[in-house]
Amino acid sequence: MNSDMNKQQDAVRIQEADFSIEAEVDALRATSKRIGGITTFLGCARDFSEGRDVFSINFEQYAGMATRAMLSLRDEALEKFEIIDLRIVHRVTTVHAGDKIVLIVVGAEHRGPAFEACEWIIDSLKQRVPIWKKEVTPDGDSWVTEHP
């Protein structure tokens, strides 16, 4: 129970530090040899947005609720799709162009559900996880309000 709990919390993380895609994919692959297909989505900071330069992006979260929302996304995805396991890591810090922001890794026996689940998770994360971002631009700071 305790080690299941740890495993689950490790599979869903909000952190300042950068992450390794390889390490997350390896951690996922270690959970089952039945995994035949792994899809990932990596969100990166771009150097412009809506036609303006972006110097940096500052992330903010509702600590506690954000992690809970991501854990419940994970449970729901494991229920909803024919997948074996998944991981979600989201950075909350200040990032610059090219920096990694979010990683979703989904493992399944077959690729169809892995693609479906991965896209569903990033779409749902944007709608359901209390994280906000402010872009620092030449014209000043600007809170991002849309879900692109």
Next chain:
Amino acid sequence: MNSDMNKQQDAVRIQEADFSIEAEVDALRATSKRIGGITTFLGCARDFSEGRDVFSINFEQYAGMATRAMLSLRDEALEKFEIIDLRIVHRVTTVHAGDKIVLIVVGAEHRGPAFEACEWIIDSLKQRVPIWKKEVTPDGDSWVTEHP
């Protein structure tokens, strides 16, 4: 021209050696700071197939034609989808359960086209690239004939 050629051939490879997901994603990210979303598909060897144990899988290619087919898939995907760049690496060797087989990495400004293109490429690769696999099972060798 020559360096473009090298770059393109590096982006599409058939090799015996294992590959690094991180290195491929980094190589893709290095091509443009406009990339906001990167999708990847990793195909791995499973320890069973159609209810049988699989000890290993032997891959075989039509050298030359396989690389050409993958290059033309890449060109077609860059044309067909709103994506910025993509990479394809396929191993042709003997692999065991859990080993990596194929990696597709797609970078785009927005995630929708990146997901679409990634799934289209793996589907098309299975139909258009002359690579074959033989599963070594307790009941003997068996050529894989379906496109799962």
Next chain:
Amino acid sequence: MIKILFFGSIAAKIGRREMMIDRCGLTLADVVKEAGLETFKPLLVAVNQQQEHDLNILIQDGDEVAMMPPFAGG
């Protein structure tokens, strides 16, 4: 005591991240009004870290209420 938390552009607008209210019998709508956010749209609200859509519920002593603009993670 009710603890109100403000996030993102709302915290920037209000100029603080936290506020305490020491009154009983308030609905969620009352708490939104106390925070001066009754005209802020779209406003998302969470009670004890769960999103809440019903503004008529009663807020209890010790509850944590969050005032949030639309999320923008990823």
Next chain:
Amino acid sequence: MIKILFFGSIAAKIGRREMMIDRCGLTLADVVKEAGLETFKPLLVAVNQQQEHDLNILIQDGDEVAMMPPFAGG
């Protein structure tokens, strides 16, 4: 000289990977027959590393013809 290559389960069935034919005026269908694969289904064929669906085309001296079972990469 026409070079014929066999792949995958076809190479296993025929027991070799290569065969040379030294004749002129053969169609692709003739080459398939020479290789003993006229009843093998589904058979994919490539001429000079391009998949070819028209069995009536004439094969030229120096062409490389590949006899392939359905692909199974990935």
